[in-house]
Amino acid sequence: MTKPVVVQKKPYLVEVESGKTYYWCSCGLSKKQPFCDGSHKGTDLVPVAYKATETKTVAMCGCKASANKPLCDGAHTKL
Ligand code: FES
Ligand code: FES
DSSP: OOSOOOOOSSOEEEEEOTTOEEEEOSSSOOSSTTBOOSTTTTSSOOOEEEEOSSSEEEEEOSSSOOSSTTBOOSGGGGO
């Protein structure tokens, strides 16, 4: 598997905490979207680390097609 699964064609709004690192699921197989739960094992895909520099709500890509992973860049509107 080299292509991610489209989980949803909209972002996940998640609250991140300053200084914490999050691992965004790039493969779409995780049951804990938008975060990695290890389900990518055996695929060519790996999670993308995101370090929060402030505590805020961010829009993480749910379609897995963003060019600015792990954040939504609007690419879901063209799927
Ligand atoms: Fe999707 Fe880990 S479960 S990248
Ligand atoms: Fe993937 Fe917006 S949800 S680019």
